[in-house]
Amino acid sequence: MVRSEDLEHRDLDQFEEEEEEVRLREWEEEEEESVEFVLRAETPSNTPPCIVLTVTYDGKAGKALVKLYDPVNDKVYFWYDNTGHRPYLLTDIDPKDLVTKFPRVIQHKGFSHIELVRKYDALNDRWVTMTKICAKDPLSIGGGRESIRDILPKTWESKIKYHLCYIYDRGIIPGMYYRIEDGKLVPVPVEIPENVREFVLKLYGNDEYMLKEVEDWLPLFQAPVPHLKRLAIDIEVFTPKENKIPNPKEANYEIISVALAGSDGLRRVLVLKRPDLEFDEKQLEKLRDDNVEIMFFDSEYELLRELFKTICQYPIIVTFNGDNFDLLYIYNRALKLGFKKEEIPIIAKRDEMTVALGVHIDLYKFFNIRAIETYAFGGKYRGTEKTLDAIASALVKLRKLPREKPIAEMDYAELINYNFRDAFLTLYLTMYDNELVMKLIVLLARISKLPFDDITRSQVSAWIKNMMYFEHRKRGWLIPEKEDIINVKGEAATKAIIKGKKYLGAIVVDPVPGIFPNVYVIDFASLYPSIIKRWNLSYETVKCPDESQKNNKPVPDLPHWVCTNRRGLTATIIGILRDMRVYVYKKLAKTTQSPELKQFYDVVQNALKVFINASYGVFGAEAFQLYCPPLAELVTALGRYAMSLTLTKAIELGLTPLYGDTDSLFIWSPDENKLKELINWVEEVLGIDIDVDKVYKMVAMSGRKKNYIGILPDGSLDIKGMVGKKRNTPDFVKDVFAEVLKIISGMQNITEVDKSIEDIRRKVKEYYDKLRRREIPLNKLSIKMSLSKPLEQYTKTKPQHVKAALQLKQLGINVGPGDIIHFVKTRTKDGVKPVQLARIDEIDVEKYVEYLKTSLEQVLDALGISFEEVLGSTKLFL
DNA sequence: GCGGACTGCTTACCT
DNA sequence: ACAGGTAAGCAGTCCGCG
Numbered sequence: 001m002v003r004s005e006d007l008e009h010r011d012l013d014q015f016e017e018e019e020e021e022v023r024l025r026e027w028e029e030e031e032e033e034s035v036e037f038v039l040r041a042e043t044p045s046n047t048p049p050c051i052v053l054t055v056t057y058d059g060k061a062g063k064a065l066v067k068l069y070d071p072v073n074d075k076v077y078f079w080y081d082n083t084g085h086r087p088y089l090l091t092d093i094d095p096k097d098l099v100t101k102f103p104r105v106i107q108h109k110g111f112s113h114i115e116l117v118r119k120y121d122a123l124n125d126r127w128v129t130m131t132k133i134c135a136k137d138p139l140s141i142g143g144g145r146e147s148i149r150d151i152l153p154k155t156w157e158s159k160i161k162y163h164l165c166y167i168y169d170r171g172i173i174p175g176m177y178y179r180i181e182d183g184k185l186v187p188v189p190v191e192i193p194e195n196v197r198e199f200v201l202k203l204y205g206n207d208e209y210m211l212k213e214v215e216d217w218l219p220l221f222q223a224p225v226p227h228l229k230r231l232a233i234d235i236e237v238f239t240p241k242e243n244k245i246p247n248p249k250e251a252n253y254e255i256i257s258v259a260l261a262g263s264d265g266l267r268r269v270l271v272l273k274r275p276d277l278e279f280d281e282k283q284l285e286k287l288r289d290d291n292v293e294i295m296f297f298d299s300e301y302e303l304l305r306e307l308f309k310t311i312c313q314y315p316i317i318v319t320f321n322g323d324n325f326d327l328l329y330i331y332n333r334a335l336k337l338g339f340k341k342e343e344i345p346i347i348a349k350r351d352e353m354t355v356a357l358g359v360h361i362d363l364y365k366f367f368n369i370r371a372i373e374t375y376a377f378g379g380k381y382r383g384t385e386k387t388l389d390a391i392a393s394a395l396v397k398l399r400k401l402p403r404e405k406p407i408a409e410m411d412y413a414e415l416i417n418y419n420f421r422d423a424f425l426t427l428y429l430t431m432y433d434n435e436l437v438m439k440l441i442v443l444l445a446r447i448s449k450l451p452f453d454d455i456t457r458s459q460v461s462a463w464i465k466n467m468m469y470f471e472h473r474k475r476g477w478l479i480p481e482k483e484d485i486i487n488v489k490g491e492a493a494t495k496a497i498i499k500g501k502k503y504l505g506a507i508v509v510d511p512v513p514g515i516f517p518n519v520y521v522i523d524f525a526s527l528y529p530s531i532i533k534r535w536n537l538s539y540e541t542v543k544c545p546d547e548s549q550k551n552n553k554p555v556p557d558l559p560h561w562v563c564t565n566r567r568g569l570t571a572t573i574i575g576i577l578r579d580m581r582v583y584v585y586k587k588l589a590k591t592t593q594s595p596e597l598k599q600f601y602d603v604v605q606n607a608l609k610v611f612i613n614a615s616y617g618v619f620g621a622e623a624f625q626l627y628c629p630p631l632a633e634l635v636t637a638l639g640r641y642a643m644s645l646t647l648t649k650a651i652e653l654g655l656t657p658l659y660g661d662t663d664s665l666f667i668w669s670p671d672e673n674k675l676k677e678l679i680n681w682v683e684e685v686l687g688i689d690i691d692v693d694k695v696y697k698m699v700a701m702s703g704r705k706k707n708y709i710g711i712l713p714d715g716s717l718d719i720k721g722m723v724g725k726k727r728n729t730p731d732f733v734k735d736v737f738a739e740v741l742k743i744i745s746g747m748q749n750i751t752e753v754d755k756s757i758e759d760i761r762r763k764v765k766e767y768y769d770k771l772r773r774r775e776i777p778l779n780k781l782s783i784k785m786s787l788s789k790p791l792e793q794y795t796k797t798k799p800q801h802v803k804a805a806l807q808l809k810q811l812g813i814n815v816g817p818g819d820i821i822h823f824v825k826t827r828t829k830d831g832v833k834p835v836q837l838a839r840i841d842e843i844d845v846e847k848y849v850e851y852l853k854t855s856l857e858q859v860l861d862a863l864g865i866s867f868e869e870v871l872g873s874t875k876l877f878l
Numbered sequence: 879g880c881g882g883a884c885t886g887c888t889t890a891c892c893t
Numbered sequence: 894a895c896a897g898g899t900a901a902g903c904a905g906t907c908c909g910c911g
Contacts, residue, residue: 370894371895383890459894459895460895461894461895464895496897496898497898497899498897498899499886501896503896505893505896506897506898507898508892508893508898527893528893528896613895614895614896615895616895617895617896617897618895619895619896620896620897621895621896622894623894624894632895632896632897635896636896636897661893661899662892662898663893664893704900705899706891706892706893707891707892707899707900720891720892721891721892721899721900723901725891726889726890726891726901727890727891728889785888785889786889794887794888796886796904796905797886797887797888797903797904797905798903798904799889799902799903799904800902800904802888850902851902854900854901854902
């Protein structure tokens with residue numbers, strides 16, 4: 001197994017120590033004969049095993065290009081298609097008619113030839129013969145002026161990007177090992193360990209079909225992820241105006257510094273000499289980072305040349321917002337300085353920047369993927385601004401250097417320190433925890449079959465779409481058009497509770513208010529994916545065309561039937577991913593001895609989690625290409641069915657359910673045997689797993705749904721939905737809430753309730769009086785709320801945070817989507833002020849009393865006392 | 879002209 | 894552009910009130 005070096009600790013130590021030695025190099029002194037860098041990799045006929053980084057279309061060659069990286073010898077290779085593969089689309093018009101009725105197709109300058117292909121049309125459950133129209137280039141199929149796609153009334157598979165089409169047809173899996181052998185691209189076999197084989201046999205031993213299907217998946221989870229050499233880049237640009245970010249499209253100002261941090265240990269800053277700045281011994285002392293190599297350049301042109309040379313030495317370039325700033329700026333600046341396009345190893349695409357040799361990963365885009373944020377990182381940086389500083393401090397507890405003055409006014413040392421820290425943080429985000437992020441990206445690429453550059457820039461629906469398309473081609477299935485699915489399957493049959501939603505969702509059981517000791521939480525393990533697998537759900541099996549299947553309705557209150565004599569594709573794929581996660585890789589991540597392998601298995605199960613968790617939702621999302629409301633609606637209906645069946649049975653058995661949400665049931669002090677009986681019964685009747693998820697020593701429930709506090713055996717707290725925990729709640733309220741919680745969690749058993757109430761009373765009174773006396777500082781009263789759209793788009797109403805934001809705008813401070821507005825409630829005209837503009841005497845105290853009240857009531861309701869009681873005789877309104 | 883009842887919008891949360 | 898359900902606060906509207 002290829003092991004990555006444990007680099008991060010070394011880097012970090014170096015980073016935080018004071019400098020021992022600063023090495024400086026003058027560009028002129030160093031200048032050897034100028035080394036020409038190459039913008040193309042070698043194209044040998046034989047190579048060692050390599051990782052597929054990406055597949056693209058090379059316009060000049062007019063061929064698909066596979067970029068490979070050999071991690072052992074640190075070399076990038078290009079492999080061009082030599083199988084004569086061409087871009088194509090499918091139509092149901094037969095070739096004769098095509099010639100007579102659509103002559104423009106044959107006459108099209110990009111037209112190549114026609115083939116006939118047999119495809120299985122899963123939607124209509126029949127085999128069809130389609131006409132495959134091949135073109136000389138992708139744009140002739142679609143996207144160009146007057147493309148073949150536009151000439152025909154209806155086409156299939158014509159909107160698939162060519163490089164992805166190529167991946168499906170060749171069965172190439174990005175992130176996997178391939179080698180070039182006599183000019184052919186061949187996969188490198190992966191060894192499957194005996195223990196994994198055993199797990200799989202136990203699971204599917206009597207199911208030939210699944211046994212065969214899973215064979216294609218195991219290598220993706222077992223092939224090791226090598227260390228992928230990479231370079232993080234961050235630039236600083238001269239700006240004459242303070243606080244104004246230079247426009248990367250115009251690139252009008254000088255690039256004054258470029259920081260480079262490589263996973264191979266490179267720590268270098270390229271600095272432009274400026275006549276107005278001096279560099280002396282005193283400044284050297286200010287350089288905080290040891291071992292940072294500094295290269296000075298007389299001209300920006302030379303600086304960029306050096307940068308380009310370095311870029312070409314790495315298979316992977318990492319940036320934070322490089323698509324929209326750093327690489328775009330460098331590219332446009334280089335053009336401006338007289339570089340020719342062929343001399344720049346950066347390529348500008350419509351919405352992204354790529355590099356000539358390898359791939360560019362923009363971490364800003366990656367961390368902004370919702371599924372990554374919530375599932376892969378557990379929402380650790382949710383609600384914060386998606387800046388390098390915020391993400392680094394949430395994930396690795398490292399910050400950017402504070403910027404004390406405008407970039408243009410920094411001296412060399414300040415500039416170098418500041419610049420290098422950013423590049424280092426960017427690199428470090430891919431290095432920490434034994435290269436967790438990089439490994440995750442590789443696993444996600446393998447499962448989705450998307451190249452590294454695509455997987456890091458697209459949302460989870462695109463991943464699942466690509467995975468499903470790949471599976472269609474693998475089987476010789478026709479990829480259905482979205483409208484066709486809707487036409488055949490129709491819209492949803494149920495009505496959602498929430499206005500504007502498309503179908504009915506989950507059940508939330510009304511909670512019993514109060515404090516309860518010894519509460520068992522049982523829960524269905526990944527309920528929705530289990531349902532998809534168990535009931536064979538897929539767009540082609542739900543409401544299938546076969547009349548004889550119409551009686552197979554899994555839920556009586558929904559008219560949808562499901563096919564029983566075909567295996568649903570979605571059910572198969574999601575079923576495998578779920579089974580592999582639950583029964584194989586979660587187990588391996590717990591039991592494996594070797595720490596590296598253990599961590600790797602944990603990455604595998606985490607990558608699987610992302611796909612599994614999103615698998616149901618996409619089918620209910622209109623933008624998804626396999627959008628299928630009856631499928632999504634069957635999933636939630638079966639979820640409701642599972643929940644209500646379990647609830648009824650629990651009551652029947654004499655158990656006491658207190659609360660439940662979607663896939664969980666809270667049961668108060670259950671008889672262990674009765675609980676086991678319930679679990680066994682449910683598993684037998686429903687055929688899906690239900691387990692004890694956790695046991696609370698005590699649960700406090702306010703009576704509101706999605707709102708409770710649970711105390712775990714180790715004393716830690718699960719606080720759900722409480723206002724006192726929400727991120728927009730003022731710290732003042734959070735503090736009081738935390739104090740109250742401290743008292744509650746200190747409570748050993750129910751008999752101590754009275755004493756706790758007295759403690760709570762005293763504490764709350766103390767804070768309340770402070771608030772009244774205006775002794776709470778403004779920042780503790782500030783409410784933090786994020787803008788979800790540009791200010792001018794709040795047309796229907798003007799919420800308070802928008803009012804505050806408008807006040808900021810008046811002062812010339814620009815705010816937009818994703819920005820978090822800090823404001824306080826005041827007795828001024830708007831009722832709010834941005835915190836930095838407010839004075840303590842303007843505060844609307846009553847509003848904060850109300851806030852305190854709602855927050856505390858959620859706890860007090862469980863104890864059966866009111867806020868007013870807690871405050872005692874104190875009058876609420878003075 | 880004012881206030882309560884109501885609906886709708888917005889954000890943040892839960893599963 | 895993965896889903897729906899819930900809590901909460903505020904904005905805005907309607908209606909009654911001699």
